[in-house]
Amino acid sequence: MSVLNAVLRAAVDGLLSPFRGLSPWVGLAVVSILTAVPMLLVFRATSNQTALAAVKKQIHAGLFEIRLFNDDLRAIMRAQLHILRQNLSYLRLSLPPMLWIVPPLVLLFAQLQFHYGYRGLEVGQPALLEATIRESALDGATGKPTLRLDVPDGLRVETPPLWIASESRFSWRIAAERQGDYTVKLGFAGQEVEKSVHAGERVVLRSPERLAPTFVNQLLYPAEPPLPGDGPFSAVSIGYPERALSLFGLETPWWVVYLGLLFLVILALRNAFGVTI
Amino acid sequence: MNVFVRRRGGARRWAVVTLLAVACAGLAASSCSRSADGGGQRVIVLGFDGMDHGVVTRLMAEGRLPNLSRLAEAGSFSPLETSVPPQSPVAWSDFITGMDAGGHGIFDFVHRDPATMLPYLSTSRAETSEDCYGIGSWKVPGPGGKIELLRRGVPFWEVLEDNGVESWIVRMPANFPPSGSASVELSGMGTPDAVGSPGEFSFYTSELFAFEGEDISGGEIYPVDYWEGTAEATLYGPPNTCLPGRPQLTVDFTVHVDPVEPVAKLVVGDEQRLLMVGEWSDWLPISFPLPLGDLQVIARFYLKSVRPELELYVTPFQIDPEHPAMPISTPDGFAGELVEAAGRYYTQGMPEDTKALTEGVLSEEEFLRQAAYTGRQFIDQYKWVLDRFDGGFLFYYFGNLDQTSHMLWDTLDPGHPAYVAETDARFADVIESLYQELDGVVGYTLDRIGDDTTLVVMSDHGFGSWRRVFHLNNWLEENGYLVLKDPNRRDPGVYRNVDWSRTRAYGLGLNGLFINLRGRERSGIVPAEDRTALLEEITERLLATVDPQTGEPAVTEVWPRERYRDRGYLEIGPDIQIGYAWGTRGSGKSAIGDFTDSVFSDNLDDWPGDHCWDHTTVPGILLTNRDLGRPVVKLTDLAGAILAQFGIEDFPAGTPSS
Structure with missing residues (x-):
C-alpha cells in the first residue's frame, strides 16, 4: 500500500503541478475530463451495451405509456411497475462496470482530497500542531513527559507544549512567518519523526495527519508516508483550514464541484465515445 | 426514429452547454463585488461619539490633534449643541431626522408603558413568533417574529436616496433594524447580541x-x-x-x-x-x-x-x-462582505464590555485591550469602506471614545471621588490617546479625498466628570411627591414598593420625570387640570435643590416637554427632562424605579464619566473642510445642511406620520 500511495502521490502531484498557481476550478475541470474519458472507455468495455440500450428503451416505453394513457389509472400503475423493474435491471447491468470504476476512483478521491480539501497555513495565522504518543511508550510514567519539537526558520512556535494526559497528546500553536514548505521534527524517547507543513495558497499536496501504518490509515491518508510502526508516535497532525469553493456564492466542498463537472463532461462526451450509460 | 433521437441528443448537448454557461456566469457573479455609482458630489460625515468640545480645543492648542486642526483651518470648528436630554440615542436621532425628541419619539434609553408602568428599550422592539413548529421537544418558533425600529421621522438618507444620491450609513446609532432606505447600511448602537x-x-x-x-x-x-x-x-x-x-x-x-x-x-x-x-x-x-x-x-x-x-x-x-440571524445590514449581504476588511467582528451596538469591567470580571487593562481591539477593527473597516465609497454620502460611526471615556474619565480628574492616584495615573493618557487615534482617522481621510468632497466631523455630545449622583425617586419621596408602601423597604424592584394611589410624580430614565396622570398612567391620580401647576411646583423645587456636600445647585435646567419644537410624539416622553448640573447625574437605580437611602451620593462606580446632564454644558463638536452654506448650531440643523450640499433644501419636511 505504501508503494502504491507513493506512486499515486507522484502521479497526481505531477499531473496537477501545472495548475498549482491557478484557481482550483481549473485543475478540477482538467481532472474531471481526464477521468471522464477512461471512465467512459471502461464503462463501454465492461458493460453489456446492447442490454443497457434495450433497458433504457423499455424505460422510455413506460414513460410514453404513462403519457399516452394518462386517464387510465391501471395503465399508469402498470407502467410504473414496469419502469421500476427496468430500473432494477439497469442497476444490475451497471454494477459490473462500477466494480471496475469505483476502486481507482476511491484512490483518486483520497489523493484529490489532500490537494483540494485543505488550504495552507496563512502567514501569521495560528494553527494547532499535535502529536499523540502511544500508551506503551509512556511506560506508566506520571507527570508531563518531555518531547522535543524543532521547527525550521519560517515557522514559529507561539505556545509551550500543552500536555493532555487523558489523551496522551501534546499540542502547540504554531504560525508561519512566510510562505513555503517546511518540515518539523519531533523527538520522543530517543526516536524522531518528521511532519510536513505547508504555508501558502497554492494548490499543492497537503497532509493534515501522519498516522500509524494500518491499511485503513494508508487508504484514507495517502498524502504522507505512515509513521514508523514501532515508534512512540501514533499520530502527528497539523490543523489546516478546510477549503471550500464558491459556487453561485455558496461555499461548496471540492468533491461536489468535481462530481458535478465529471457528470457534465460524461454527458457531453458519451455520444462521441459511443457509450450508452 | 433516427432523426428524433438525433434531435433529442442535440437538445441535450445544448442543455449541457447552457448548464456550463450558467455555471460560469454563477462563478463570475460570485466573485464580483459591488461597484458604487461614481461621480458627483461627495459628502463624508465621521461621527465620533462623545468627543468633547473642550477637550478638542485644549488638545488642538497643545498641538496634539494636527489633522483636526488642519480641518479647522481649512473650514470651521465650533461647538454643536446637543439634544435634550444629551443621551446618545436621543442625540443621534436628532441628527438622523433633523427633529428633536418630540418629533422622532426617542426621549431616553428607556421609555415606560403607562399601562404596565414597566420600562422598555426606547429604540427597538423585538417580538418572537407565537407560532411554533414541530412536535414534542422538537419545536422551534415560526417565522412570524419581528423586530421593529421605534424611531419615528424620515431619516435624512431616505431623502438623499429619493433624490438619487447613493448613501452609505455605517453603524448609525438608533438604526436597528436598519431602515432599509439607504444603499448600504450596517446597524449600530441599539443592535443586540x-x-x-x-x-x-x-x-x-x-x-x-x-x-x-x-x-x-x-x-x-x-x-x-x-x-x-x-x-x-x-x-x-x-x-x-x-x-x-x-x-x-x-x-x-x-x-x-x-x-x-x-x-x-x-x-x-x-x-x-x-x-x-x-x-x-x-x-x-x-x-x-x-x-x-x-x-x-x-x-x-x-x-x-x-x-x-x-x-x-x-x-x-x-x-x-x-x-x-437578525437583520443588521442593507443589503443583507453587506455585513458579511465587511468581514473582508478585518475578519469577523462585533455586531452588537456597543461592543466595549463596560459591564465586565464594572462587575470586576475584567480589569482595566483587560477592558482596554478588548476596547482597543474593537477600535482598531472598526478603523480598519472604515478604511475598507472608504476605498469602496465612490460618490454620494457616507456616514461612519466610531463609538470607542464614548465607552472608554465613560469608564476612565476619573483618570483625567483628580477631584473625582473614585480617583486613586496610584492606579488611575497609569491610564491618564488613555482617553487623550483615543482623541489622537481618531485624529489619525481624520488625517487618513483628508489624504484620500479630493476637492469635490465635503468632510464633516461631528460628535453627538461632550463629556465630563460624573462626581455626584442624584437619586430622583428618593428626592420625590423626600418632597412628598412619591409615596412608598413600606418606607423601610429599599429592596430592588421596578416601582414594586410604590403606592401609586398616593404618588403624584415618579422618575424614569436618566433624565425623565413623569406626572402620575389620571387617565394616562395605569393608576394615575393627578387630574389633567392640576398637571401644569404641579410641574411648576416641582420645577421650582428642583432648581432650588442644593447638593449639601458641594453647596452647588443640583439642577440647572428643567425642560418641560411642551418646549420641544417638534410635537408628533410628545406623549411618549416624560413631562419634564431634568438637566442636572455639570458633574451630577441621575442614578442608574432611580432610572429603573429603584430606591436608595439618600438623595445624593458620591459616584464610586466604575463609570466615572458621563454627559447626561444640562445639555448646554456638554456640547459636541462640528468641524468641516468647507462652509456648509447655512448655520449649524444644533444637532437638528446638521442633516438639513448636509442635504443642502446636494441641493435639497426642505429637510425635515412637515410632521411625520405615525
Missing part, C-alpha cells in the same frame, strides 16, 4: 464562591468542574420560546489545562484553540443546535487564569455577520 440582550458576557470560574451574593448585571457567572486539568462546561444561548420553561439552547465545551505551563486548549464543537493566560482567541463560530437548522453565532474567549483557579471570559454571543 445574538441572545437579544444589549450584550451578556459569560464568565466561567472554578472558584467555588466567586461573586456569590453579588448582583451581576450584563453577564452571567458560571461555576465549572475542574478536575485533573480538564474542565467541562456549557455555553448558554438564547431560549427556545416554544418549549415549556423556555430552556436555553446550549453547546458544551471543554478546556484542557497543561499541568505545568500557563496554557490551555479550548474545544468548542469542531473548533480548537490554544490560549496562553492573558490571551484572547479569535472569533469562534458556535452553532446552537435547533431541530430545523442551527443558530450560528460567534464569540471570543479570554483565558484569564489557569492557576490556582480556572477563569475564562466569553464575550456576548454576536450575530454572525456572515450568517446573520
Whole structure:
C-alpha cells in the first residue's frame, strides 16, 4: 500500500503541478475530463451495451405509456411497475462496470482530497500542531513527559507544549512567518519523526495527519508516508483550514464541484465515445 | 426514429452547454463585488461619539490633534449643541431626522408603558413568533417574529436616496433594524447580541464562591468542574420560546489545562484553540443546535487564569455577520462582505464590555485591550469602506471614545471621588490617546479625498466628570411627591414598593420625570387640570435643590416637554427632562424605579464619566473642510445642511406620520 500511495502521490502531484498557481476550478475541470474519458472507455468495455440500450428503451416505453394513457389509472400503475423493474435491471447491468470504476476512483478521491480539501497555513495565522504518543511508550510514567519539537526558520512556535494526559497528546500553536514548505521534527524517547507543513495558497499536496501504518490509515491518508510502526508516535497532525469553493456564492466542498463537472463532461462526451450509460 | 433521437441528443448537448454557461456566469457573479455609482458630489460625515468640545480645543492648542486642526483651518470648528436630554440615542436621532425628541419619539434609553408602568428599550422592539413548529421537544418558533425600529421621522438618507444620491450609513446609532432606505447600511448602537440582550458576557470560574451574593448585571457567572486539568462546561444561548420553561439552547465545551505551563486548549464543537493566560482567541463560530437548522453565532474567549483557579471570559454571543440571524445590514449581504476588511467582528451596538469591567470580571487593562481591539477593527473597516465609497454620502460611526471615556474619565480628574492616584495615573493618557487615534482617522481621510468632497466631523455630545449622583425617586419621596408602601423597604424592584394611589410624580430614565396622570398612567391620580401647576411646583423645587456636600445647585435646567419644537410624539416622553448640573447625574437605580437611602451620593462606580446632564454644558463638536452654506448650531440643523450640499433644501419636511 505504501508503494502504491507513493506512486499515486507522484502521479497526481505531477499531473496537477501545472495548475498549482491557478484557481482550483481549473485543475478540477482538467481532472474531471481526464477521468471522464477512461471512465467512459471502461464503462463501454465492461458493460453489456446492447442490454443497457434495450433497458433504457423499455424505460422510455413506460414513460410514453404513462403519457399516452394518462386517464387510465391501471395503465399508469402498470407502467410504473414496469419502469421500476427496468430500473432494477439497469442497476444490475451497471454494477459490473462500477466494480471496475469505483476502486481507482476511491484512490483518486483520497489523493484529490489532500490537494483540494485543505488550504495552507496563512502567514501569521495560528494553527494547532499535535502529536499523540502511544500508551506503551509512556511506560506508566506520571507527570508531563518531555518531547522535543524543532521547527525550521519560517515557522514559529507561539505556545509551550500543552500536555493532555487523558489523551496522551501534546499540542502547540504554531504560525508561519512566510510562505513555503517546511518540515518539523519531533523527538520522543530517543526516536524522531518528521511532519510536513505547508504555508501558502497554492494548490499543492497537503497532509493534515501522519498516522500509524494500518491499511485503513494508508487508504484514507495517502498524502504522507505512515509513521514508523514501532515508534512512540501514533499520530502527528497539523490543523489546516478546510477549503471550500464558491459556487453561485455558496461555499461548496471540492468533491461536489468535481462530481458535478465529471457528470457534465460524461454527458457531453458519451455520444462521441459511443457509450450508452 | 433516427432523426428524433438525433434531435433529442442535440437538445441535450445544448442543455449541457447552457448548464456550463450558467455555471460560469454563477462563478463570475460570485466573485464580483459591488461597484458604487461614481461621480458627483461627495459628502463624508465621521461621527465620533462623545468627543468633547473642550477637550478638542485644549488638545488642538497643545498641538496634539494636527489633522483636526488642519480641518479647522481649512473650514470651521465650533461647538454643536446637543439634544435634550444629551443621551446618545436621543442625540443621534436628532441628527438622523433633523427633529428633536418630540418629533422622532426617542426621549431616553428607556421609555415606560403607562399601562404596565414597566420600562422598555426606547429604540427597538423585538417580538418572537407565537407560532411554533414541530412536535414534542422538537419545536422551534415560526417565522412570524419581528423586530421593529421605534424611531419615528424620515431619516435624512431616505431623502438623499429619493433624490438619487447613493448613501452609505455605517453603524448609525438608533438604526436597528436598519431602515432599509439607504444603499448600504450596517446597524449600530441599539443592535443586540445574538441572545437579544444589549450584550451578556459569560464568565466561567472554578472558584467555588466567586461573586456569590453579588448582583451581576450584563453577564452571567458560571461555576465549572475542574478536575485533573480538564474542565467541562456549557455555553448558554438564547431560549427556545416554544418549549415549556423556555430552556436555553446550549453547546458544551471543554478546556484542557497543561499541568505545568500557563496554557490551555479550548474545544468548542469542531473548533480548537490554544490560549496562553492573558490571551484572547479569535472569533469562534458556535452553532446552537435547533431541530430545523442551527443558530450560528460567534464569540471570543479570554483565558484569564489557569492557576490556582480556572477563569475564562466569553464575550456576548454576536450575530454572525456572515450568517446573520437578525437583520443588521442593507443589503443583507453587506455585513458579511465587511468581514473582508478585518475578519469577523462585533455586531452588537456597543461592543466595549463596560459591564465586565464594572462587575470586576475584567480589569482595566483587560477592558482596554478588548476596547482597543474593537477600535482598531472598526478603523480598519472604515478604511475598507472608504476605498469602496465612490460618490454620494457616507456616514461612519466610531463609538470607542464614548465607552472608554465613560469608564476612565476619573483618570483625567483628580477631584473625582473614585480617583486613586496610584492606579488611575497609569491610564491618564488613555482617553487623550483615543482623541489622537481618531485624529489619525481624520488625517487618513483628508489624504484620500479630493476637492469635490465635503468632510464633516461631528460628535453627538461632550463629556465630563460624573462626581455626584442624584437619586430622583428618593428626592420625590423626600418632597412628598412619591409615596412608598413600606418606607423601610429599599429592596430592588421596578416601582414594586410604590403606592401609586398616593404618588403624584415618579422618575424614569436618566433624565425623565413623569406626572402620575389620571387617565394616562395605569393608576394615575393627578387630574389633567392640576398637571401644569404641579410641574411648576416641582420645577421650582428642583432648581432650588442644593447638593449639601458641594453647596452647588443640583439642577440647572428643567425642560418641560411642551418646549420641544417638534410635537408628533410628545406623549411618549416624560413631562419634564431634568438637566442636572455639570458633574451630577441621575442614578442608574432611580432610572429603573429603584430606591436608595439618600438623595445624593458620591459616584464610586466604575463609570466615572458621563454627559447626561444640562445639555448646554456638554456640547459636541462640528468641524468641516468647507462652509456648509447655512448655520449649524444644533444637532437638528446638521442633516438639513448636509442635504443642502446636494441641493435639497426642505429637510425635515412637515410632521411625520405615525
